[in-house]
Amino acid sequence: MITYKKCTEVDLDIIYKAFQVGFSDYMIKLDMSQEVFIKRFFGPEGNELKHSFIALDEERPIGVILGGIKVYEGVKTLRCGTLCIHPDYRGHGISKSLFALHKETGVENGCKQLFLEVIVGNDRAIQLYKGLGYEKIYDLSYFSHSEPSSISTNLGTAYTIKEMDTETIGLLQPYIEDIHINWQNDFDYIKKLEGVNHYGVYGDTGLIGTMSAHTNGKIYFLWIHPAHRSKGIGKTLLSHVANLSNPAELNISFPNNASLEGFLKHLGFKRDKISQYEMYLTPIK
Known part of the structure; x- marks a missing residue:
């Protein structure tokens, strides 16, 4: 049975495991220790446990969405700092369920917009975000x-x-x-x-x-x-x-x-x- 919890309700190592498995086949290798993951994603990235959610199959972590809120360019904004799903569980609506919780968090906290970045070429993710109502506004070049x-x-x-x-x-x-x-x-x-x-x-x-x-x-x-x-x-x-x-x-x-x-x-x-x-x-x- 799949359940959803706020990240304040689970240990950090469970969140890290969800991150690891969710990005295990990602187009860009994200290989970092738990210490680095916590320091980066709950540090400068601005995510907070109280604004993040995890999906579990019984006790097995299978997906996570991290969120952070701040006034960004004059607008109170909830950013999706990352979203990832276990490869075996994709296509079953877990991303949409996590985003529903994410959006609800934005509404409850008086945010005026949701925001995220996605890599060009990650067509599956882009189509998901478009289906959820997101629009591409800027191109980010490196x-x-x-x-x-x-x-x-x-x-x-x-x-x-x-x-x-x-x-x-x-x-x-x-x-x-x-x-x-x-x-x-x-x-x-x-x-x-x-x-x-x-x-x-x-x-x-x-x-x-x-x-x-x-x-x-x-x-x-x-x-x-x-x-x-x-x-x-x-x-x-x-x-x-x-x-x-x-x-x-x-x-x-x-x-x-x-x-x-x-x-x-x-x-x-x-x-x-x-x-x-x-x-x-x-x-x-």
Whole structure:
């Protein structure tokens, strides 16, 4: 008999087992320890046990949906942080039952929209989400540069690069309110990560550009004041990060930004094979 429970009612190792088996045949290998799973999915990803549900066949974990709530771009949002079903139990309505509980959680907590990301090519999942009322709103692209040391420039003495703290970079929020930033790159997500450093470029008029990057080369945020673009400031920040941590490659992801895409391609970044859709269900009732 299949039953559904809130994740607060089961041990974390049961949730982890559901995650493991649900993604055992996934198109991208998700091989992580229970410690890493908990730290990531209930850390920066923003999922909470009280907003997540698990499906059980007797005592056997066969599916899980993780959820997290926050005010995202001014709208109280419930995000599906992951959904996975045991391969032997797919096609029996378990995903829809988990999503019914997920949606009910959103309604009970006054959320105005549901949100998720899905990998392009995962047609079965995409059709499920469309059937549940989700619509694709943004395309999320991934780019990488395999030779970071080749990105070099020198702005001269008119500009200074300084390390910033999380609070200072968060003050930029009013300047980027008209720019859509994906969930895993926004300030709320970044401040929960370890190993991420923030850098600012200062000129005569003050702060004119910033970057947040992990020591492994993952770039989470890159912004240049519109009045100072096309002057090599973005390139300088990338070069600065590459020289400091010497990563094997640089990686960046972002939704629907033709200007940023053109800039990266000019520097030698290549589009990765993986891409995602950002899908929304709004309003929810």
